Amino acid sequence: FVDNEKICDFRRKELTEVMRRLNEALQLKFLSTVFRLDVFGSSENGFGSNCSDIDICFRYIRSNDEIINKHELLTIINVESSLRFAGFTQVSSIMAAKVPIVKFTTHVDGCEINGDISYYSELALHNTRLLRRYCTWTKDEVLSQLGVFIKRWTKTCDICDAAKGSLCAYAYMILLIHFLQRLQPHPLVPVLQEMGVKKEIRVSGWDVYFCDDAPKPNWSQCSLSVGDLFLQFLEYYAKFDWSLQVVQIRQSRMLTKIERGWDAQMCIEDPFNLDVNHSSAISKQMFTFIVKCFSTSREVFLASKDRGIFIGEIAVEEDSDSHEELIMNE
Numbered sequence: 001f002v003d004n005e006k007i008c009d010f011r012r013k014e015l016t017e018v019m020r021r022l023n024e025a026l027q028l029k030f031l032s033t034v035f036r037l038d039v040f041g042s043s044e045n046g047f048g049s050n051c052s053d054i055d056i057c058f059r060y061i062r063s064n065d066e067i068i069n070k071h072e073l074l075t076i077i078n079v080e081s082s083l084r085f086a087g088f089t090q091v092s093s094i095m096a097a098k099v100p101i102v103k104f105t106t107h108v109d110g111c112e113i114n115g116d117i118s119y120y121s122e123l124a125l126h127n128t129r130l131l132r133r134y135c136t137w138t139k140d141e142v143l144s145q146l147g148v149f150i151k152r153w154t155k156t157c158d159i160c161d162a163a164k165g166s167l168c169a170y171a172y173m174i175l176l177i178h179f180l181q182r183l184q185p186h187p188l189v190p191v192l193q194e195m196g197v198k199k200e201i202r203v204s205g206w207d208v209y210f211c212d213d214a215p216k217p218n219w220s221q222c223s224l225s226v227g228d229l230f231l232q233f234l235e236y237y238a239k240f241d242w243s244l245q246v247v248q249i250r251q252s253r254m255l256t257k258i259e260r261g262w263d264a265q266m267c268i269e270d271p272f273n274l275d276v277n278h279s280s281a282i283s284k285q286m287f288t289f290i291v292k293c294f295s296t297s298r299e300v301f302l303a304s305k306d307r308g309i310f311i312g313e314i315a316v317e318e319d320s321d322s323h324e325e326l327i328m329n330e
Contacts, residue, residue, distance in 0.1 A: 006141075006148045007048035014108040015054050017042055018115065021106065022056065025086035029078050033201070034061040040121070040128040046135030047147035047173055050166060054115040057125055068120055076100045077119055087222070090114075123272055126208040127170070130192065134177055137189045137215045145226050147173055149193050157293045165286050171278040177249045180235045182230075187221040188229070191270065193250040206272045234298035238291065242266055266290070 023039060041055035042048040058079060060071070073095070079102045080093045090105040101180035102120045118124070135143045151169050154160035162168040178186040196211030224232070241248075246255040246262065248269040257267055262277055265287035282290070 005152060006144060007043060007050055007052060011048075011050045011052075014111060014113060015039070017108050018054055018106055018113055019056075021086065021088075022083075022117070025082045025088070026058075026079065028030070028085075029082040035059065036061055037117070038125055040124045042151075045128045045131035045173075046144045047151065047169075049130065049148055049151070050058070054113060055124070056115060056117045056118050057121045058119055059232045072100060072119055075119055076102060085214055086270070101164060122203050123206065123208070125268075126203060126272060130210050131173060131177075133192060133210065133212055134189055137219065142226060142229070143176075143189065146229055146233075147176055147231060149226065150176055153230075153297065157297070159286075159290050159293055162281070165281065165283060166283065166290065167268070174249055174268055174278065175237065175247055176233065178247045179233050181249060181252070182236075183222060183224075183232070184231075184298070186220055188220050188222045188224075190219065191249065191252045204273075206274070208272050210271075217305060229300060231301060234294050234301070238295035238298055242287075 014322070019037060019039065026035065026037070036059050038057045039054060039058070040057055042052045043054050058075065059151045060068075076093050076095060080091055083104050085175045088104040091102065093102045094100065099121045101116045102114050105112060105114050107113070135141070135147075137143070145308055150172055151160065153169070154169070154172055158164075159166045160169055160172065163309065177189060181191055192210040192212075196213060199206050199209055201209045233329050242265065244256055246260055246267040246269050248255050248271070250269070250271045253319060255269070257263065260267065260269070262280075264277055264280050264282075265284055266279035268278040270278060279287075
């Protein structure tokens with residue numbers, strides 16, 4: 001399943017073609033103005049699938065706070081009109097968002113690709129780099145494979161859509177890395193923001209430092225399979241003390257809700273923008289449902305006749321609908 005789901009070279013070529021078209025379309029409008037487009041999110045952070053949308057950050061090369069603020073509205077209008085003129089479909093702008101974006105759809109070799117262009121979402125670029133670096137710390141793409149599977153599981157359980165009051169995919173990747181940092185007896189990944197020679201790097205007012213050095217060979221002694229790790233992931237959060245702790249990946253010591261002054265049902269801290277709780281918007285009912293999905297899914301996988309196949313990392317060739325019924329069965 002994972003091999004078929006994770007982003008492939010053909011998909012990367014499609015996304016590269018989308019970027020070429022976008023640059024070409026925007027250059028016609030912005031002419032001599034020097035700008036750049038950078039991809040962030042799942043298609044770049046190591047957890048992408050062949051269904052991943054493409055998220056893009058628009059920035060001016062020579063800029064300061066005055067230029068950024070002054071040209072925000074005009075830039076979004078120009079980006080939107082450029083894409084319409086170039087033949088992109090379903091083009092729309094969302095100015096009310098915290099970070100203004102332009103949404104679009106295009107087709108490459110008959111394949112539909114959806115995307116967002118956001119204005120100066122620079123912290124997202126650093127979040128992407130951080131997750132991509134974490135993915136390099138595990139052998140045989142274990143972290144990437146586990147992340148792709150967890151994203152499919154959350155969508156199957158209908159607990160991965162922030163627009164509908166649940167969590168976004170990025171929040172689940174923070175949950176995953178937090179768990180792997182604390183895996184016993186052998187953590188699978190380190191805490192990169194505590195490693196290396198600490199040097200403050202400020203972006204949008206926040207310190208975005210993390211150790212970006214190449215991974216140390218054989219750093220982890222963990223030899224668990226993707227299947228075993230997934231089951232332990234489910235158990236960890238089924239038993240997690242949500243009333244006390246904050247899920248975070250920037251420090252090895254436990255962080256409490258009292259320390260942060262947070263009282264939300266579930267607290268998942270952004271690694272850089274420490275004001276952001278990625279689970280602040282979920283309701284009590286959704287919180288209860290998410291936790292129940294952790295515990296129920298673990299019980300189902302443990303009792304399932306397919307458990308041996310899943311744990312053994314053998315490709316499961318059953319109809320995907322049967323898996324959805326299996327996971328959601330209570």
